[in-house]
Amino acid sequence: MLYRRAGIRHTSYRHERMLWPLPFDRYLVGTIAAFLIVAPFLIDRLYLVAYLLPWLIWSMAALGLNLLMGGAGQIHLGYGAVMAIGAYSSVHLVRAGVPFEIAMIAGGLASAMIGVIFGFAALRVKTLYLAMSTLAMQYIVDFVIAHVPAISGGTQATIQVPPVRFLGLRIEGDIATYYFALAVCTVVTLFMLNVHRTGFGRALAAVREKDYAAEVIGVSTFKYKLLAFWTSSFIGGVVGAVLVVCYLRSVSPDQFHIDLSVQIVAMVIVGGLGSVLGSFFGAALILFTPIVLNNLVASIAAGAGLSLSSDLRAHIPLMLYGALIVGFLVLEPLGLAKIYDNVRNYFLVWPFRYARK
Amino acid sequence: MDLWLIGELAITGALVGLMYALVAVGIVLVYKTSSVANFAQGAIAMTGSYVAWAFATLMGAPLWVAIPLALVTMFGLGFVIERAVLRHMVGQPIIMIIMVTFGMEIFLRGMMPGFFGVAVKRLDLGIPQAPMFLGEMLINRAYLIGGITSAVLIVGTIVLFNSRAGIIMRAVSDDQGASWSVGIRVERAIAIAWGLAAGTATAAGILWGSTQGVDWSLSLLLMKALAIAILGGLDSIPGVLLAGVIVGVCESLATGIVDPLVGGGTRDIVASLIILMTLLVRPYGLFGREQIERV
Numbered sequence: 001m002l003y004r005r006a007g008i009r010h011t012s013y014r015h016e017r018m019l020w021p022l023p024f025d026r027y028l029v030g031t032i033a034a035f036l037i038v039a040p041f042l043i044d045r046l047y048l049v050a051y052l053l054p055w056l057i058w059s060m061a062a063l064g065l066n067l068l069m070g071g072a073g074q075i076h077l078g079y080g081a082v083m084a085i086g087a088y089s090s091v092h093l094v095r096a097g098v099p100f101e102i103a104m105i106a107g108g109l110a111s112a113m114i115g116v117i118f119g120f121a122a123l124r125v126k127t128l129y130l131a132m133s134t135l136a137m138q139y140i141v142d143f144v145i146a147h148v149p150a151i152s153g154g155t156q157a158t159i160q161v162p163p164v165r166f167l168g169l170r171i172e173g174d175i176a177t178y179y180f181a182l183a184v185c186t187v188v189t190l191f192m193l194n195v196h197r198t199g200f201g202r203a204l205a206a207v208r209e210k211d212y213a214a215e216v217i218g219v220s221t222f223k224y225k226l227l228a229f230w231t232s233s234f235i236g237g238v239v240g241a242v243l244v245v246c247y248l249r250s251v252s253p254d255q256f257h258i259d260l261s262v263q264i265v266a267m268v269i270v271g272g273l274g275s276v277l278g279s280f281f282g283a284a285l286i287l288f289t290p291i292v293l294n295n296l297v298a299s300i301a302a303g304a305g306l307s308l309s310s311d312l313r314a315h316i317p318l319m320l321y322g323a324l325i326v327g328f329l330v331l332e333p334l335g336l337a338k339i340y341d342n343v344r345n346y347f348l349v350w351p352f353r354y355a356r357k
Numbered sequence: 358m359d360l361w362l363i364g365e366l367a368i369t370g371a372l373v374g375l376m377y378a379l380v381a382v383g384i385v386l387v388y389k390t391s392s393v394a395n396f397a398q399g400a401i402a403m404t405g406s407y408v409a410w411a412f413a414t415l416m417g418a419p420l421w422v423a424i425p426l427a428l429v430t431m432f433g434l435g436f437v438i439e440r441a442v443l444r445h446m447v448g449q450p451i452i453m454i455i456m457v458t459f460g461m462e463i464f465l466r467g468m469m470p471g472f473f474g475v476a477v478k479r480l481d482l483g484i485p486q487a488p489m490f491l492g493e494m495l496i497n498r499a500y501l502i503g504g505i506t507s508a509v510l511i512v513g514t515i516v517l518f519n520s521r522a523g524i525i526m527r528a529v530s531d532d533q534g535a536s537w538s539v540g541i542r543v544e545r546a547i548a549i550a551w552g553l554a555a556g557t558a559t560a561a562g563i564l565w566g567s568t569q570g571v572d573w574s575l576s577l578l579l580m581k582a583l584a585i586a587i588l589g590g591l592d593s594i595p596g597v598l599l600a601g602v603i604v605g606v607c608e609s610l611a612t613g614i615v616d617p618l619v620g621g622g623t624r625d626i627v628a629s630l631i632i633l634m635t636l637l638v639r640p641y642g643l644f645g646r647e648q649i650e651r652v
Binding site: 127137146321 | 394442445446449451452453455456457459460461462463464465466467468470471472474475580583587591619622623625626628629630632633636637640
């Protein structure tokens, strides 16, 4: 009913390859895009900065990792380190007087260069062993960043991000940073939506399904695994730059620990491997559910006259976050994207359920 | 740099390494029986030490009651983890299984300090503080007793693997389908492996809790345990003993010799470097079976 399919006939190949053939999907995407554009004038400044902005940034990170994990089927437990490389390179370049447009891209390139080294492990070992080696590299990058004063300024140091301009606009204040993050997020999302339809995306899918089968049909596993790591790390580096410029405003080694990597992997998996929509869902769920439920628990406890210890209050988000990961993997391993898909499939033919194939 | 200092670092390192190895045994046991990488092992060790502390301090039980109680409780928790979580994950891609154990790690890391408080707890096993002298070398008694206990427990695990229950587990690790067809209850064997993993982790948690206090940082043992498990070979229990000593000695020497040169902190990446080197040079570890899929 909602997703009306009647009267949609493909008369050309171009038409058939549309991203959203159903008008309802197009309206939905349009409405959400319009909402995001006018959001700074509609919603409270607090919600804009504390919810919408981090959601956009973490969704971008999840998208970048999803290209690697969902698109090419490689496990990566060190994405936080990749983002750290991008963040530090771009901040140092900006401080050295390089315009931010170039610094951001250079940060992405630096991440991509080092990210490919993570990829070399993927050429030798697979699955569990790849997880271990990326995990190990996360710790090594953390160590190098923290212990080389030229990068971090020392273990405890925090580097302030100077005010930056992007294409002549000052990225300052809540609204400008929000629009900047939204613009980058749009670019990344469009790339991710379209990458499946390119030769590159199809080659990645072939490598994901079975690497020697891909090799047999002439897709170079060597080339595409490294390209997957390159592209994903490039996005990670750019996101790292956006993260420090728009959200953190200063950069210190402990912001990019293993916890960040696990958080982003959790977003990808809870959202749904390989799904663009899922990355947005996953980021929202992992970022906000612990906060919302924590407030809920606190208000229920206050209402019931129970007093929760401050230690318990402080650790409830962590518990919920762990429980969310376990719960989703046990109950719905295909993630939120699959749940949305089920709902959509139901309404596709509702109320004529028997018409579903 | 005199030889006495190096000797002291090496012996302390070996003992500490054996204590790490006790955490790693659980990872190997679980991997061997069910091919599941157990990234929650550090948090399980932490949980075990919290449980022992709770029995000993909150409920006032004497140590010889509290420790067995903690071991039994945690053995049960291992069973519950297998039944409630891992059994649902059979047949899922490996990344899902890794993430589910990571999720448990995060959950336990939030739950234990949340309920028992963040402050570091003292878990006193009655080991005297005064170090022992061996020539000019100082040996910490806690490490000495911890290292020996760990070695005994690991050897005990190896012996157990030759008992009836062990033979069942070995059969399951060889071929799950074949074991099933001759009437072995595969789920039960995997559950026992998880129980044993949680039990050995608890023993390690208690030993570590008595040396550095009980708090969330015990879950950081995970990285060392992973390094040991990888270096020894993920499916080799005897490998854990040797790899534990190697990792411990490397770490101790790095702390004593390299730290003054680079300004500290090398302790944390020795484990990572060992993982990387092992995977690049000999991915199946020192004693593992050469069957991992290489590209």
